[in-house]
Amino acid sequence: MRLPHTAHTGIPWRVHEVTADFTVEDVWAFRTPGAGLDDFPIMLTAMRTAGGFARQAWPVRFLFAVRWKLGALLGWDNPTAGVGVRVASLRDRLPRDLGEAPRGEDNDNMPLKGVYELSLESARELANKTVHTVMHLGWVQGINGDYELRMAVLVKPNGWFGRLYMAAIAPFRHVIVYPALARQWERAWRDHSSRATQHGERG
Known part of the structure; x- marks a missing residue:
């Protein structure tokens, strides 16, 4: 479910300390029925475990295949445009306590790399020739008492081209990509809860 930007900016997340020059692009909520305060690492x-875009429905896989192909042809994803080269990593801005926190798991199939991971929030980042983006995940108590996952996408476009690029892909994110991501992540929580129930435990 798409949320107003205030659903992210109105919570005192630690990410605000290092993203003052980023803008909030999207905020989404993902349903995790029965989740409690301590279940963010479990989520x-x-x-x-649910996998990345390789396990998404074919429209999402097609969109990303086209995007990576265009990026390869036009040089958008050249390593010289990435984090640590074109832009400094957010890790360079972290206060000491966040810098000492775990980054979170990284692998070659995960283009967004870990910045930090705490008990109630995490941040990952990606940069190319179009944008420097941060994906923030937070764990928030919903109106029904259960906790839910919230994702905020923060961006710093690379000039006018980056702004045009973000505007061009907005309909695809809102209509195809994020709804598919919601189905995958919410199913991942339900599958975990089902397995935990079968084993008579949580976590």
């Missing part, structure tokens, strides 16, 4: 594990 992250469930999401990783």
